[in-house]
Amino acid sequence: MAVNDILIADLIQQPILEGRGHLDESRVAYYVEHFEEAEPVTVFEVDGRLLLADGHHRLAAAQQLGRHTIRAELLPGGKSEALEFAVEHAVKQRGLSRGEVMAAIARRSRSQADDVVVRRAGYADLEAVAGIFAHYVVNTVATLEENPPSPEYFEERLDDLAARGLPFLVAELGDRVVGYAYAAPWRPKTGYRFTVEDTVYVAPEATGLRVGSRLMGALVAEAADVGMRQMVAVLTETLDSPSAALHRRLGFTEAGRLAGVGFKHGRWIDTFLLQLPLTRRDALESH
Helix, strand or coil: CCEEEEEHHHEECCCCCCCHHHCCHHHHHHHHHCHHHCCCEEEEEECCEEEEEECHHHHHHHHHCCCCEEEEEEECCCHHHHHHHHHHHHHHHHCCCHHHHHHHHHHHHHHHHHHEEEEECCHHHHHHHHHHHHHHHHHCCCCCCCCCCCHHHHHHHHHHHHHHCCCEEEEEECCEEEEEEEEEECCCCHHHCCEEEEEEEECHHHCCCCHHHHHHHHHHHHHHHCCCCEEEEEEECCCCCHHHHHHHHCCCEEEEEEEEEEEECCEEEEEEEEEEECCCHHHHHCC
16 A cells, blocks of 8 residues: 555544553654654545544654654545454554453443533534534535535524524534534424424544434434424435434434435435424423
8 A cells, every 4th residue: 555644634533442641652752763764654534534543652753743744554445444453453463352452442432422512502613513514515415515614604503593592502522522413493484483403413533422312312302492393304315324323213203205306426315304293301301
């Protein structure tokens, strides 16, 4: 495989097996001293972004040295291949069994999921929100938007939803916004005023941490509490997607299909409607 210099800023730096707090500082110091002789880091391309699968100590050394680029070997495959590579690397380099490695990954995922905080969005969050959405606009058909909107667009959306009393939420992990969700009017006609459509997106590096579940659970509850009666989800292309599974877990049921109504990335796209009746939390608690 070819080795190239890549921008450190382009890397998804989320370790698969361990967090930055678990780096061995002596190894980082070694790579600081021997940076030029170090092996390239290993990177996989996942949904148009670069996932660092091996080389976190070398990356930390590069950052300590003030480097903006690092030598990287780009391997074919996506997130599952990156995970398999990391598992095999840990088995060989650390003397662990495959079961021990998989258990460590599961513990890390549970720990990170517990650290996710869902809160109301503010203006300071909207650059990150726009960045998350841009990934899906450019690389997927999860949205039929074809041009990534600016943070200013999301400022207008936040103001509009706040004026209507509707929720706009973000999920935070550490000091990073890793997902967002909001409930917006389903249709502009006033007769639809008690029905909302949900929107939820999770940063690619935060998938598998139950961010979407946390966001949607809070969104459903808050929309119900402000008097909404129905929530509609519009999903694209297939009902076998993780998004469809998330909505079904929350109780959404299929309400219809529109064939070939969208066109993006050179193909016609079906959309599916899912629907959830909403009940206020105080009504539930009174029974």
